[in-house]
Amino acid sequence: MRLRNTWVGLLGIALATTLACGGSQETSNTAAKPESPSAAGAGQKVDAATAGVVKGVVAFEGVAPTNVPIKMNADPVCMKANTTPQSQETYMVSADGKTLGNVFVYVKDGLSANYVFDVPTESAKIDQKDCRYHPHVFGMRVNQPLEIVNSDPTLHNIHAMPKGNAEFNNGQPMQNMKMSHTFDKQEVMVPFKCDVHGWMNAYVGVMSHPYFAVTKDDGKFDLPNLPPGTYTIEAWHEKLGVQTASVTIGAKESKDITFTFKPVATATN
Amino acid sequence: MLHRFAKFLVACTVLLILAGSLVTSHDAGLSVPDWPTSYGWNMFTFPPSMWVANILYEHGHRLIASTVGFLTIIMAVWLWMSEPRRWLRWFGVATLGSVVAQGLLGGLTVLFFLPAAISTAHAGLAEIFFCMTVAIAIFTSPGWIAGSGTPADPRVRRLATAVTVLIYAQILVGATMRHTGAGLAIPDFPWMFGHVIPDHWSSAIAIHFTHRIGALLVTLAIVTLFAQVWSRQGDRNELTRPATLLVALVAVQVTLGALTVLSRRDPWINSVHVVCGAMVLTTSLVLTLRSWRGSFAVDVQMEPQSAQRNDERLVGARA
Numbered sequence: 022m023r024l025r026n027t028w029v030g031l032l033g034i035a036l037a038t039t040l041a042c043g044g045s046q047e048t049s050n051t052a053a054k055p056e057s058p059s060a061a062g063a064g065q066k067v068d069a070a071t072a073g074v075v076k077g078v079v080a081f082e083g084v085a086p087t088n089v090p091i092k093m094n095a096d097p098v099c100m101k102a103n104t105t106p107q108s109q110e111t112y113m114v115s116a117d118g119k120t121l122g123n124v125f126v127y128v129k130d131g132l133s134a135n136y137v138f139d140v141p142t143e144s145a146k147i148d149q150k151d152c153r154y155h156p157h158v159f160g161m162r163v164n165q166p167l168e169i170v171n172s173d174p175t176l177h178n179i180h181a182m183p184k185g186n187a188e189f190n191n192g193q194p195m196q197n198m199k200m201s202h203t204f205d206k207q208e209v210m211v212p213f214k215c216d217v218h219g220w221m222n223a224y225v226g227v228m229s230h231p232y233f234a235v236t237k238d239d240g241k242f243d244l245p246n247l248p249p250g251t252y253t254i255e256a257w258h259e260k261l262g263v264q265t266a267s268v269t270i271g272a273k274e275s276k277d278i279t280f281t282f283k284p285v286a287t288a289t290n
Numbered sequence: 291m292l293h294r295f296a297k298f299l300v301a302c303t304v305l306l307i308l309a310g311s312l313v314t315s316h317d318a319g320l321s322v323p324d325w326p327t328s329y330g331w332n333m334f335t336f337p338p339s340m341w342v343a344n345i346l347y348e349h350g351h352r353l354i355a356s357t358v359g360f361l362t363i364i365m366a367v368w369l370w371m372s373e374p375r376r377w378l379r380w381f382g383v384a385t386l387g388s389v390v391a392q393g394l395l396g397g398l399t400v401l402f403f404l405p406a407a408i409s410t411a412h413a414g415l416a417e418i419f420f421c422m423t424v425a426i427a428i429f430t431s432p433g434w435i436a437g438s439g440t441p442a443d444p445r446v447r448r449l450a451t452a453v454t455v456l457i458y459a460q461i462l463v464g465a466t467m468r469h470t471g472a473g474l475a476i477p478d479f480p481w482m483f484g485h486v487i488p489d490h491w492s493s494a495i496a497i498h499f500t501h502r503i504g505a506l507l508v509t510l511a512i513v514t515l516f517a518q519v520w521s522r523q524g525d526r527n528e529l530t531r532p533a534t535l536l537v538a539l540v541a542v543q544v545t546l547g548a549l550t551v552l553s554r555r556d557p558w559i560n561s562v563h564v565v566c567g568a569m570v571l572t573t574s575l576v577l578t579l580r581s582w583r584g585s586f587a588v589d590v591q592m593e594p595q596s597a598q599r600n601d602e603r604l605v606g607a608r609a
Binding site: 178180 | 317318
């Protein structure tokens, strides 16, 4: 009788473990125990009444290199989803060729360590759709959840290759699979790649503060609610490198800056 | 029969090395992120409809590796059951051990995101395993069994051994270059940044440069070996044939190496370069083993029937 009870107990534990570990396509991949999203701890909050703004544009000078064409014929699903010729998203310039998109602009230095910022409760999101990452470049906060979705009816693996955070590589073989991940350190930028479809790549800037933006092809960016001070602003592009600018803003002041990228002789896709 | 099976295993191993090099050349090593499962499936039940894009290379490599592993088990058991030479029975076990270790290294490199050290060790052990299968094919061949009394030439023996070791070292440098992403660290050929010697350096350039210098040394060593074999042992076909083949293979190999750079690492050219390198190594190994044949003890206690069959084969071959 005692033996039977033991077996029943073990069976119950095994069943509970199985249910706890499986049964769902949604997985979580947490590098470190995140802080409570709204509990940023005691510290100085930015005074909105005195905060200013840094805004500007990322300009492009010269002729943008041609984006490398992509052959998707290795996967019929990708071929079906993309019936027109496809190319990489490396150089996203405006129609007139004068501004540059997919540039990550952020406050690199100058922000007092005393400031605290709430971590957003809503997830950042990256979607694998039509055999592309959407978005290609984006920003998120340290300890903010990142929702990773596979919207394609084909297999993808999401492979993050950070330097400071933990590397991960997770398969999502089924359509609509989701997983969640948090990064626990600031890092500019964390590259993503799909090792199944070699052309798929994306970049995320993981920030400890909210002062970052990604340009669209009009090149515009906006860093609002910035406390008065002197800052180093950096603009990052996946192939053209980085540029920095120093800017000082006073209370309720707005400053415009322009970054100008040029194609470099060694720049290839 | 055992010798034929050994040759079949050698052929399968060539295919396995090609499959493995295609994985690296297509940057497909992490396209199946889990191991030993494949996207959660048992490796052998992973649906073929899902073998798309780079998964085809990685999953194909795993399946071929499993097949070679299975064939190696058969080989080891076969040797253990039927081979009279004790050392060869244990050599079969060691070969099985190496393929098991190779499989584990392959799994570990996936689970740890392809660290250069593990991936290079995986590539290096692959060559060792390939050498072991070739050695078994040689040891079980009628020619080897019949050649126990062949006098050895110490100079050819030493030179052949040194060349084999040198080729293996060159392959290790090549594997390090591949797995540290230094394949195009020097982007031009035959010049290096337009000069005879690179005008600037980094660790990647140093690795790549070492591989090019290694290619030069290996080529010179093989040509020297070829000359020595033909001048000192020109009447021994079992030595002159691999020596000649070795020169031909190294010429092809150098050409493939140059084309790998000039084609910006075309995956197929790059992969055939890896396979050809393995064949250069094993051809040199065959020459080395045959040059040492006279030093092996006459330890074959063959059954009368199989000894008679071997004698008949040898007579036929000589006729």
